[in-house]
Amino acid sequence: MSRFDQLPADTLFKALEAATPQDTLPATTTLLDAVRFNAEGLLPAIAQQYDTKEVLMMAWMTREALEETLSTHRVCYYSRSRKKLWRKGESSGQQQHLKSAALDCDGDTLLLQVDQTGPACHTGRRSCFYLSLTSDDATINSEPLIHPNELYGNR
Structure with missing residues (x-):
């Protein structure tokens, strides 16, 4: 008892x-x-590569997605556009395997330490955070590892 x-x-x-x-x-x-x-x-969930600490992406989880992730160790999010659970990599093959999960101090954000297979971003880049901003301009900071057409076929 606690x-x-x-x-x-x-x-x-x-x-x-x-x-x-x-x-x-x-x-x-x-x-x-x-x-x-x-x-x-x-619940917002930030995915971070467990060994390099590279921030890969941010997505949303329902309680059901979080419970599935904790029990299977394969990361599951909630797709707001499709309005259903989204198991990372189900269409691209680029899965995330959970190493650890931590809630922030307010209980309103989740940090997932994951082992990412290939690119995390649907653009084929390792990270979704590839658009760098300054007060004057923006730049692309990484090339796609895999062209999106190869990941998902011609959509």
């Missing part, structure tokens, strides 16, 4: 601010009950 188990969901993350690695935490399901999904039931 000293955090009986706390209301809306105060759990505030109480965890003072927690230490030695504390016993509530079960994952209890923590997920306290996660601050937005009004559409979505």
Whole structure:
């Protein structure tokens, strides 16, 4: 039993601010009950390559997508455009395998440490963050590893 188990969901993350690695935490399901999904039931998830720390992409997760990811270790997101679960790589073959997952201090953002197979971006680039900005101009900072037509066929 954890000293955090009986706390209301809306105060759990505030109480965890003072927690230490030695504390016993509530079960994952209890923590997920306290996660601050937005009004559409979505949680932003940042995918980072676990060994290089390269930020690969940001996508959205529902609770169902998060639970599937935690249980299978194959990353599953929620596609807002298709309005359904999206298992990363299901059409391109470029999968993400979960190494670890961490919630931020407010329980409203998720950081996924992943092992990315090939490009993470639908443009065929390693990272979705390929458009660099300054106050004066923008530049493309990486070439596609695989042309999108090769990843998805001619769409």
